[in-house]
Amino acid sequence: MGPKVLFLHPDLGIGGAERLVLDAALALQERGCSVEIWTSHYDSQHCFPDSCHLRVFCAGDWLPRSVWGRCAAICAYLRMVYLALYVVFLSGSESDVFICDQVSACIPFLKLSRRPKKILFYCHFPDQLLTPRRSLLKRLYRTPIDWLEERTTGMADCILVNSKFTADVFKKTFKSLSYINPDVLYPSLNSRTFDSIVSENLDGIVPKKVEFLYLSINRYERKKNILLAIEAFHNLLIRLDADEWEKVHLIVAGGYDERVLENVEHYEELKNVATKLQIENNITFLRSFSDDQKMALLRKSTCILYTPSNEHFGIVPVEAMYMECPVIAVNSGGPLESILNNSTGFLCNPSPTEFSEAMEKFLKDPGLKHSMGAAGKARVKETFSSEAFSEKLYQYVCRLS
Secondary structure, three states: OOOEEEEEEEEEOOOHHHHHHHHHHHHHHHOOOEEEEEEEEEOHHHOOHHHHHOEEEEOOOOOOOOEOOEOHHHHHHHHHHHHHHHHHHOOOOOOOEEEEEOOHHHHHHHOOOOOOOEEEEEEOOOHHHOOOOOOHHHHHHHHHHHHHHHHHHOOOOEEEEOOHHHHHHHHHHOHHHOOOOOEEOOOOEOHHHHHHOOOOOOOOOOOOOOOEEEEEEOOOOHHHOHHHHHHHHHHHHOOOOHHHHOOEEEEEEEOOOOOOHHHHHHHHHHHHHHHHOOOHHHEEEEEOOOHHHHHHHHHHOOEEEEOOOOOOOOHHHHHHHHOOOOEEEEOOOOHHHHOOEOOOEEEEOOOHHHHHHHHHHHHHOOOHHHHHHHHHHHHHHHHOEHHHHHHHHHHHHHHHO
C-alpha cells in the first residue's frame, strides 16, 4: 500500500485547476496510494464525471463565498482555513502527505496536526496577480491578503508550479521566497478518458451546413477575454460573401455557475456583443457542457481559439491538440510552452485582426487542420503524457511521506 494522500481544494467544480487535482488524485490512486479529496464545495452534477471514482468529502460550504458580491478573497481564505481545521481536528482522516493548491492560507493550520505531515503546494499562479488594483481601497484591502499568501506559501515543504512561465513569475512576485526554486510539473492529459468517450451527436448545436467550425472553450470570466474570439470571428465574417457565411460558425462554450455573478453577467454581455455585431446567427453559446459534447466539438472543429493573455498554463490547448484540433492562442504565458507556432497552431498578438488572419488560413487551406492536428497529437504524447505526470508526482509524494 502506498502513502496516504489527502488533497485540499477550494471548490471542486469544472476548470483547469479542478481537472489537474482530479488527474493527480487518480494517478496516485492507480499507484496504490490511499487518496481523499476534501473541498468546501462539491456537486457531482457540476464536476468532471471521473470525480465519482474518488473519495470526495465536503466541509464548510455553509460559509459565504462573498459578502454582497465583494470580499471574495477573504471568504475563500476563511473557507479554506475552516476546511483545514475540520480535516485536522474533526474529520478523523489519516494521511502521510497533504496536497493543496490555489489557496495557501490553509498550510499553517494543516501543520497543527498532532503528527505533523509534509505539505506539497501546487502553485497554478500567484493569486495576488489575478486581481486588478484599480483603487486605493482595493490596494489596502489586498495588502494583508498578499502578505499572507506569500508567507503561507513559503511554509510548504515542497512547491510545484505548472510551467516555466509560472516559475519565473513566482520568483518575481514572492521576493521574500527568492531562496525557493519551485519545480515544474506540467499538467497532463488523461488520454484514456478522452479515448473512451463516444462522440456525441451535435444536432441542434452545430448547423448542418457548417463546414468550418471555430471553437472557444473558457469559463465565462472577463479575464479569459472571450470577447477577442467574438471580435475576431466578426472580422473574419465581414470578408466573406453570403454563401461562405453559411459555412462558418463559432461555438462559445464555457464553464458556468449560476452562483457566480460574473459568470451570469459576462454570458449576457457576450450575447449582447454578438447581437450588436449582427453575427448572433453564426454563434452558439453553450454553458457547462458535458465531456461528451466537448470531445465531439473538438473532433469536429476546424480549430480552437484560446484567448487569455498571460495564462499560467492552460489545459485546453493540450486537450485540443490531443484531439487533433489546431490551436490559435495569444503569444504569452503557458501557450508559449505547449503550442509550437506554425506547427500545432498559431501564436498571435491578442488582436482581432491577427486572430482572424490565422483563422482565415484554415479556410484557404482545408488540409491545414489535418497536418497541424497530427503534429499536435504527437506533441501531447511526447510532452504531456499522463504517465510522465504520474511518475513525477508519485516520486514527490514518496520523498515527502
